[in-house]
Amino acid sequence: MKGWILLALIGGILYYLYTETDTLDEPVAEVQAIYQQAEDKLDSMTGTQLKRIDHKVDLLKTDIVDRLSAAEQQTLQVITQSQTKLDEFKQDYCGNGADKHSSFSKENQTYICDKLN
Incomplete structure (x- = not known):
């Protein structure tokens, strides 16, 4: 019974940190970036062709x-x-x-959109 209560408390604390604070934003973004890199690597290994993104993106960065x-x-x-992701973001x-x-x-979203258009 103590284990379930402890697990519920940990879950509640994580939920609070994720929804009410920005404490977990960077770790979540890092995990998403790693996941996306792995997915892109898998796509490249299966023969998906990559398209070159125009120079506006490099200048924006x-x-x-x-x-x-x-x-x-x-x-x-x-x-x-x-x-594809860039087009989805613009849309x-x-x-x-x-x-x-x-x-x-x-402000940053508006700036990014202005530079991409």
């Missing part, structure tokens, strides 16, 4: 690097890994009435 937090930089790295988060991205501040 060097231009905005000092404005972004570590979690935002990792999210930008994940988004810019493939043209979902750029333009009038677009949703706010969970990782980027509104």
